[in-house]
Amino acid sequence: xxxxxxxxxxxxxxxxxxxxxxxxxxxxxxxxxxxxxxxxxxxxxxxxxxxxxxxxxxxxxxxxxxxxxxxxxxxxxxxxxxxxxxxxxxxxxxxxxxxxxxxxxxxxxxxxxxxxxxxxxxxxxxxxxxxxxxxxxxxxxxxxxxxxxxxxxxxxxxxxxxxxxxxxxxxxxxxxxxxxxxxxxxxxxxxxxxxxxxxxxxxxxxxxxxxxxxxxxxxxxxxxxxxxxxxxxxxxxxxxxxxxxxxxxxxxxxxxxxxxxxxxxxxxxxxxxxxxxxxxxxxxxxxxxxxxxxxxxxxxxxxxxxxxxxxxxxxxxxxxxxxxxxxxxxxxxxxxxxxxxxxxxxxxxxxxxxxxxxxxxxxxxxxxxxxxxxxxxxxxxxxxxxxxxxxxxxxxxxxxxxxxxxxxxxxxxxxxxxxxxxxxxxxxxxxxxxxxxxxxxxxxxxxxxxxxxxxxxxxxxxxxxxxxxxxxxxxxxxxxxxxxxxxxxxxxxxxxxxxxxxxxxxxxxxxxxxxxxxxxxxxxxxxxxxxxxxxxxxxxxxxxxxxxxxxxxxxxxxxxxxxxxxxxxxxxxxxxxxxxxxx
Ligand SMILES: *[C@@H]1O[C@H](CO)[C@@H](O)[C@H](O)[C@H]1NC(C)=O
Ligand SMILES: *[C@@H]1O[C@H](CO)[C@@H](O)[C@H](O)[C@H]1NC(C)=O
Ligand SMILES: *[C@@H]1O[C@H](CO)[C@@H](O)[C@H](O)[C@H]1NC(C)=O
Ligand SMILES: *[C@@H]1O[C@H](CO)[C@@H](O)[C@H](O)[C@H]1NC(C)=O
Ligand SMILES: *[C@@H]1O[C@H](CO)[C@@H](O)[C@H](O)[C@H]1NC(C)=O
Ligand SMILES: *[C@@H]1O[C@H](CO)[C@@H](O)[C@H](O)[C@H]1NC(C)=O
Ligand SMILES: *[C@@H]1O[C@H](CO)[C@@H](O)[C@H](O)[C@H]1NC(C)=O
Ligand SMILES: *[C@@H]1O[C@H](CO)[C@@H](O)[C@H](O)[C@H]1NC(C)=O
Ligand SMILES: *[C@@H]1O[C@H](CO)[C@@H](O)[C@H](O)[C@H]1NC(C)=O
Ligand SMILES: *[C@@H]1O[C@H](CO)[C@@H](O)[C@H](O)[C@H]1NC(C)=O
Ligand SMILES: *[C@@H]1O[C@H](CO)[C@@H](O)[C@H](O)[C@H]1NC(C)=O
Numbered sequence: 363x364x365x366x367x368x369x370x371x372x373x374x375x376x377x378x379x380x381x382x383x384x385x386x387x388x389x390x391x392x393x394x395x396x397x398x399x400x401x402x403x404x405x406x407x408x409x410x411x412x413x414x415x416x417x418x419x420x421x422x423x424x425x426x427x428x429x430x431x432x433x434x435x436x437x438x439x440x441x442x443x444x445x446x447x448x449x450x451x452x453x454x455x456x457x458x459x460x461x462x463x464x465x466x467x468x469x470x471x472x473x474x475x476x477x478x479x480x481x482x483x484x485x486x487x488x489x490x491x492x493x494x495x496x497x498x499x500x501x502x503x504x505x506x507x508x509x510x511x512x513x514x515x516x517x518x519x520x521x522x523x524x525x526x527x528x529x530x531x532x533x534x535x536x537x538x539x540x541x542x543x544x545x546x547x548x549x550x551x552x553x554x555x556x557x558x559x560x561x562x563x564x565x566x567x568x569x570x571x572x573x574x575x576x577x578x579x580x581x582x583x584x585x586x587x588x589x590x591x592x593x594x595x596x597x598x599x600x601x602x603x604x605x606x607x608x609x610x611x612x613x614x615x616x617x618x619x620x621x622x623x624x625x626x627x628x629x630x631x632x633x634x635x636x637x638x639x640x641x642x643x644x645x646x647x648x649x650x651x652x653x654x655x656x657x658x659x660x661x662x663x664x665x666x667x668x669x670x671x672x673x674x675x676x677x678x679x680x681x682x683x684x685x686x687x688x689x690x691x692x693x694x695x696x697x698x699x700x701x702x703x704x705x706x707x708x709x710x711x712x713x714x715x716x717x718x719x720x721x722x723x724x725x726x727x728x729x730x731x732x733x734x735x736x737x738x739x740x741x742x743x744x745x746x747x748x749x750x751x752x753x754x755x756x757x758x759x760x761x762x763x764x765x766x767x768x769x770x771x772x773x774x775x776x777x778x779x780x781x782x783x784x785x786x787x788x789x790x791x792x793x794x795x796x797x798x799x800x801x802x803x804x805x806x807x808x809x810x811x812x813x814x815x816x817x818x819x820x821x822x823x824x825x826x827x828x829x830x831x832x833x834x835x836x837x838x839x840x841x842x843x844x845x846x847x848x849x850x851x852x853x854x855x856x857x858x859x860x861x862x863x864x865x866x867x868x869x870x871x872x873x874x875x876x877x878x879x880x881x882x883x884x885x886x887x888x889x890x891x892x893x894x895x896x897x898x899x900x901x902x903x904x905x906x907x908x909x910x911x912x913x914x915x916x917x918x919x920x921x922x923x924x925x926x927x928x929x930x931x932x933x934x935x936x937x938x939x940x941x942x943x944x945x
């Protein structure tokens with residue numbers, strides 16, 4: 363089957379909202395504000411700089427814990443990643459399981475120091491195994507310089523979703539969650555944030571209103587109260603945000619009679635699983651909330667971009683409970699957005715930026731939005747290797763993207779990808795690769811985790827069951843196996859042998875992805891396979907598109923050369939009316 367490639371443009375997202383086009387004093391905005399794999403947001407506004415800053419979780423992805431900044435709450439620039447050197451947190455390299463790694467961070471500025479408090483979770487370990495949780499603090503004085511983030515400083519807490527808080531006298535505390543231990547709830551201790559030393563025992567402040575997994579706590583001090591806002595109901599369809607308050611830090615905490623204060627649970631909204639919120643004020647004192655959400659409606663079956671960051675407005679009058687605007691939708695009206703005339707500094711990419719024609723010239727570094735699964739084995743990624751100027755050379759790892767068991771990957775996996783940030787997109791690279799040993803393989807992948815991804819590679823296989831002659835094949839693999847997209851391999855047609863190939867992944871509609879190939883100098887791609895979005899709708903992360911190289915456990919060492927890396931957004935679906943590509 364032939365398909366026209368890169369018929370871009372006709373579906374391009376054109377904003378219908380006048381305020382967004384002019385960018386002035388509009389109170390209209392679109393969700394998600396951080397599309398794609400940006401779960402568990404924590405955001406804060408720094409009035410001196412008139413800038414909003416957000417952190418999100420990254421699980422096994424490396425570099426990890428992206429920080430985005432915005433002047434107007436709608437244009438978000440990547441400043442860099444808190445976790446950008448393997449030495450900051452060496453144990454991430456040994457993380458086991460697709461839901462392990464960096465869970466919910468909290469980002470706060472205090473007396474000139476930025477604090478990023480989070481947990482490195484080994485999610486396959488038993489709930490009562492203390493080594494399941496490694497709670498850590500990163501600090502910097504210059505959030506715009508990612509190299510300046512410290513190494514991880516550990517503190518003892520057998521839980522997760524840890525968040526710092528400073529009382530009126532300046533004493534620092536951390537509040538964090540236990541969902542699985544004998545006493546679920548949100549626990550507080552006095553902690554020296556420089557050393558991680560505990561200066562008190564942990565005290566359970568509040569276990570929520572009875573929902574599953576009371577977690578994601580943040581403490582706020584306002585009008586003589588301590589407000590403890592948490593998420594409950596689990597991070598799926600029952601997700602919701604609840605709040606309690608007390609005049610004393612250690613409680614007792616009185617729940618808000620109006621709980622939950624933010625949820626789309628039990629609705630037919632397109633945005634679901636809303637919760638894990640944070641609250642902040644803009645320069646005019648108006649309140650806003652961010653939270654995580656998945657797009658795909660209550661069917662909750664196809665949501666490849668995973669948990670994304672949404673924005674909604676809030677009201678918090680003196681002495682009263684905060685009220686957060688429900689329901690969360692793709693097109694929202696809130697408070698007047700800050701004017702966008704202010705220039706957002708830095709030169710990082712915008713969160714929804716595409717890749718026009720990314721190449722890898724000598725001396726360049728991989729841009730900060732290209733991700734590996736766990737810290738990379740650096741020598742397996744070669745910029746402009748001999749004879750391939752402008753290419754990225756990929757040395758094959760022994761392990762393929764599944765790894766030995768779908769969960770661990772000792773020795774590493776050669777893979778680099780970027781986030782899917784549009785419902786509809788085309789991702790395309792040029793691959794120059796001539797496998798020489800049986801089973802060695804390189805290609806493109808739609809990757810959520812080791813045990814949830816799809817890959818189309820070029821490999822060398824026996825010409826037939828009775829032949830020992832090796833010939834190039836295209837091999838298509840889904841992990842886990844899907845009867846809707848069974849694995850296969852087909853011989854590479856003569857016209858596509860010994861030539862550079864274009865390899866493409868396309869979200870052609872909101873439920874299916876296609877995988878196609880062509881000669882690099884041709885525009886007519888042949889679709890080899892389709893895969894349903896369910897395969898990459900699972901767990902806590904969001905889908906990446908990228909390239910990989912592996913010997914599949916064999917003897918292959920042939921480098922795969924990649925260039926002309928393109929990612930083009932072709933439509934953002936923001937509501938449940940299936941034909942909508944704009945809102
Ligand atoms: C824009 O909004 C701000 C804050 O709401 C207000 O101070 C300013 O006067 C408005 N500007 C215009 C041109 O309406
Ligand atoms: C960024 O931080 C690193 C590490 O602290 C430092 O060596 C470097 O000079 C800083 N760069 C700038 C531009 O400040
Ligand atoms: C935290 O530890 C640092 C380094 O030991 C120390 O200088 C500081 O005084 C401690 N802070 C508190 C509140 O104990
Ligand atoms: C923690 O509690 C134990 C006993 O429950 C007590 O002996 C210890 O002093 C406490 N530690 C701190 C730092 O308060
Ligand atoms: C949704 O409905 C279920 C079943 O009636 C109920 O248990 C749950 O509390 C509801 N959740 C919210 C947030 O309303
Ligand atoms: C679609 O979403 C709208 C609100 O965004 C909601 O009112 C409507 O009931 C939903 N329809 C379906 C069929 O789910
Ligand atoms: C959100 O903003 C709208 C104005 O567009 C306002 O009518 C509504 O009351 C606000 N909701 C909350 C909870 O602040
Ligand atoms: C991927 O690697 C695993 C573990 O080494 C192996 O069992 C599997 O056969 C490999 N897949 C392919 C397509 O070679
Ligand atoms: C080749 O081997 C595979 C797997 O062992 C088998 O499924 C297939 O039927 C064989 N094909 C032929 C033509 O014998
Ligand atoms: C989406 O694309 C797949 C693969 O081409 C196709 O089977 C499916 O019917 C399409 N869905 C819609 C709603 O067009
Ligand atoms: C790898 O090389 C060894 C030694 O030459 C050979 O025995 C083995 O069959 C090769 N493995 C593959 C998968 O080709």
